[in-house]
Amino acid sequence: xxxxxxxxxxxxxxxxxxxxxxxxxxxxxxxxxxxxxxxxxxxxxxxxxxxxxxxxxxxxxxxxxxxxxxxxxxxxxxxxxxxxxxxxxxxxxxxxxxxxxxxxxxxxxxxxxxxxxxxxxxxxxxxxxxxxxxxxxxxxxxxxxxxxxxxxxxxxxxxxxxxxxxxxxxxxxxxxxxxxxxxxxxxxxxxxxxxxxxxxxxxxxxxxxxxxxxxxxxxxxxxxxxxxxxxxxxxxxxxxxxxxxxxxxxxxxxxxxxxxxxxxxxxxxxxxxxxxxxxxxxxxxxxxxxxxxxxxxxxxxxxxxxxxxxxxxxxxxxxxxxxxxxxxxxxxxxxxxxxxxxxxxxxxxxxxx
Amino acid sequence: xxxxxxxxxxxxxxxxxxxxxxxxxxxxxxxxxxxxxxxxxxxxxxxxxxxxxxxxxxxxxxxxxxxxxxxxxxxxxxxxxxxxxxxxxxxxxxxxxxxxxxxxxxxxxxxxxxxxxxxxxxxxxxxxxxxxxxxxxxxxxxxxxxxxxxxxxxxxxxxxxxxxxxxxxxxxxxxxxxxxxxxxxxxxxxxxxxxxxxxxxxxxxxxxxxxxxxxxxxxxxxxxxxxxxxx
Numbered sequence: 344x345x346x347x348x349x350x351x352x353x354x355x356x357x358x359x360x361x362x363x364x365x366x367x368x369x370x371x372x373x374x375x376x377x378x379x380x381x382x383x384x385x386x387x388x389x390x391x392x393x394x395x396x397x398x399x400x401x402x403x404x405x406x407x408x409x410x411x412x413x414x415x416x417x418x419x420x421x422x423x424x425x426x427x428x429x430x431x432x433x434x435x436x437x438x439x440x441x442x443x444x445x446x447x448x449x450x451x452x453x454x455x456x457x458x459x460x461x462x463x464x465x466x467x468x469x470x471x472x473x474x475x476x477x478x479x480x481x482x483x484x485x486x487x488x489x490x491x492x493x494x495x496x497x498x499x500x501x502x503x504x505x506x507x508x509x510x511x512x513x514x515x516x517x518x519x520x521x522x523x524x525x526x527x528x529x530x531x532x533x534x535x536x537x538x539x540x541x542x543x544x545x546x547x548x549x550x551x552x553x554x555x556x557x558x559x560x561x562x563x564x565x566x567x568x569x570x571x572x573x574x575x576x577x578x579x580x581x582x583x584x585x586x587x588x589x590x591x592x593x594x595x596x597x598x599x600x601x602x603x604x605x606x607x608x609x610x611x612x613x614x615x616x617x618x619x620x621x622x623x624x625x626x627x628x629x630x631x632x633x634x635x636x637x638x639x640x641x642x643x644x645x646x647x648x649x650x651x652x653x654x655x656x657x658x659x660x661x662x663x664x665x666x667x668x669x670x671x672x673x674x675x676x677x678x679x680x681x682x683x684x685x686x687x688x689x690x691x692x693x694x695x696x
Numbered sequence: 697x698x699x700x701x702x703x704x705x706x707x708x709x710x711x712x713x714x715x716x717x718x719x720x721x722x723x724x725x726x727x728x729x730x731x732x733x734x735x736x737x738x739x740x741x742x743x744x745x746x747x748x749x750x751x752x753x754x755x756x757x758x759x760x761x762x763x764x765x766x767x768x769x770x771x772x773x774x775x776x777x778x779x780x781x782x783x784x785x786x787x788x789x790x791x792x793x794x795x796x797x798x799x800x801x802x803x804x805x806x807x808x809x810x811x812x813x814x815x816x817x818x819x820x821x822x823x824x825x826x827x828x829x830x831x832x833x834x835x836x837x838x839x840x841x842x843x844x845x846x847x848x849x850x851x852x853x854x855x856x857x858x859x860x861x862x863x864x865x866x867x868x869x870x871x872x873x874x875x876x877x878x879x880x881x882x883x884x885x886x887x888x889x890x891x892x893x894x895x896x897x898x899x900x901x902x903x904x905x906x907x908x909x910x911x912x913x914x915x916x917x918x919x920x921x922x923x924x925x926x927x
Contacts (some may be wrong), residue, residue, distance in 0.1 A: 427821035447832030
C-alpha cells in the first residue's frame with residue numbers, strides 16, 4: 344500500500360493531498376492538467392520534496408519531514424509520460440538497468456516473464472530511437488517492473504500516444520495490474536483510461552482533493568462529464584460470450600443484463616462500462632421491431648435540468664443510470680420521479696475505446 | 697615522402713606533448729564543464745572569466761605567468777619540485793603544461809555545451825531505477841556528453857599541436873626537449889637555407905591536423921550511431 348499525506352507550495356499555489364493506494368489495484372489520480380497531479384507523483388517518487396507530510400510505502404516511511412529517502416532507495420517503479428528510455432543503450436540494456444540494481448531479496452518478475460508479458464522480445468537488440476511510441480512505452484513499463492518495485496507510479500503513460508497506440512498498450516497495463524498485485528498510482532485526465540483500469544478515483548482540482556471513491560461513483564452523474572457530456576460508469580461481471588455475433592453479456596447488478604461488443608475478459612471477470620447519458624433513450628413500453636438490443640426496466644429516480652431544453656434523468660436499474668433527453672421528450676413522456684420506463688441502449692454505443 | 701630522423705623526432709615530441717596535455721586536461725575539463733553547465737554558485741562568473749583568459753590574452757603573457765609561477769623558485773614550481781620532484785623548467789613537461797593551459801578553455805567550453813544538452817529527465821529516470829547520483833553520471837550523463845567530450849578533445853589536441861607563444865616563453869625552444877613542430881618551423885625560418893626544412897615540417901603539420909580531424913569524424917559517426925541519431 345502507498346500512503347500519501349503531503350503539502351507543498353508550488354509557485355505560489357498550495358497543494359495538499361492525502362490518500363491511500365491499496366495493493367493489487369489501480370488508483371487513479373484524476374484531474375485537469377495543471378491541477379498538481381504530476382507534482383504529487385514526483386513527491387511519492389522522491390524526485391521532489393514536499394514541504395511537510397509523509398509518504399509511506401509497504402510500511403516503510405520514505406518521507407516525514409526528517410526522513411527523506413532518495414529516489415534510488417525507494418524501490419518504486421516510475422513510468423513517465425515520455426518513456427525516458429536511455430537513447431545510448433539498447434532495449435535490453437535499458438530493461439536490465441533497473442534489474443541489475445534491484446534488491447535481491449525481493450523478486451517479483453523475471454526478465455523472461457516481463458518480456459513475454461509485454462510482448463517486447465523482438466525489440467531487445469533495437470535502439471530506443473527506432474521504436475514506435477507504443478513500443479517505447481511498453482519497454483518503459485518493463486524497465487520499471489524489472490527494477491522489482493514495491494509499487495508502480497504511472498504518470499499519464501498513454502497521453503502522448505494516438506488512439507491506436509493507446510489501444511495497443513492498455514491491455515498490457517491491465518495484465519500487469521492483474522498479475523503482480525502491486526499498488527499502482529495512475530495519473531490521468533482521460534476518463535476512458537481511468538474507467539478501464541482503475542478501481543478507485545482520487546479527483547484533484549487546483550491542488551486540492553475534491554473527492555475519493557469507487558470509479559462508479561466518482562465518474563457517474565449529471566454534473567460530471569467530459570466533452571461527451573455526463574455518463575454512467577457501471578461495475579459489471581462477464582456472463583456469456585457470443586462468438587457468432589462478437590458480443591458479450593454483462594451482469595450489471597440485480598440480474599440485469601447488458602449486451603456489449605465482445606469484451607476480452609474471462610467469464611466471471613469484473614469490468615467497468617461507461618454509458619454516455621445521451622446514448623440512453625427512454626420508452627414508456629417495451630418496444631418491438633427495433634434494433635436496440637438493451638432494453639432495461641427502470642424507474643425514474645431524479646430529474647435535473649442543466650439547461651432549459653435539456654433534461655438529465657437518473658434512473659434506477661438496480662444501480663443508477665443516467666439518461667439525457669430533450670425537454671420536449673421529457674414532457675411528452677410525462678417523466679416524473681417514480682415513473683416506470685424502459686431504458687434503451689444501442690449495443691454499438693458501448694464499444695470500448 | 698620519407699622523414700628524416702630529426703623530423704620523426706620533432707613529430708613524435710609534438711604528438712607526445714599534445715597527447716599529454718589532453719590527457720591531463722580531460723578529467724578536470726569534464727568536472728569544470730559539467731559544474732558550470734549544471735550549477736550556479738557564488739563566483740561562477742569570475743571562475744568562468746579566469747578560465748577563458750588564455751583565449752583572449754596574448755600567449756606570451758600566459759607563458760610569462762607560467763614562468764613566474766612554475767620557475768624552480770616560483771610559488772608553485774618550488775613545492776612541486778621539492779615534494780613531487782616535478783620540474784618544468786626547460787623540460788617537455790613545461791611544454792605540456794603550457795599546451796594544457798592554452799587548450800583548457802576550448803575543451804571546457806565544448807564539454808559544457810554538451811552537458812547542457814543532456815536531458816535531466818533521463819537522469820531522474822535512472823535515479824528511480826536505483827542508480828545513485830555518481831552512477832547516474834557515469835552511466836547516463838557522461839555517455840550522453842561523449843560527442844562534446846570528443847569535440848573538446850580534438851579542439852584541444854589541435855590547439856596543443858599548434859601551441860607556440862606560451863611554450864617558447866615558458867620553456868624556450870630546446871631541440872629534442874621542447875622544440876615542437878611550430879617551434880621547429882620558426883627556428884628554421886630564422887636561419888639561412890632553412891626554407892626547405894621549414895616547408896617539409898609545414899606539410900607534416902598539415903598532414904597531422906588532417907589525420908586528427910578525420911579520426912575525430914570517424915569517432916563522432918560511431919557515437920552518433922550509438923545514440924541512434926543521424927550522423
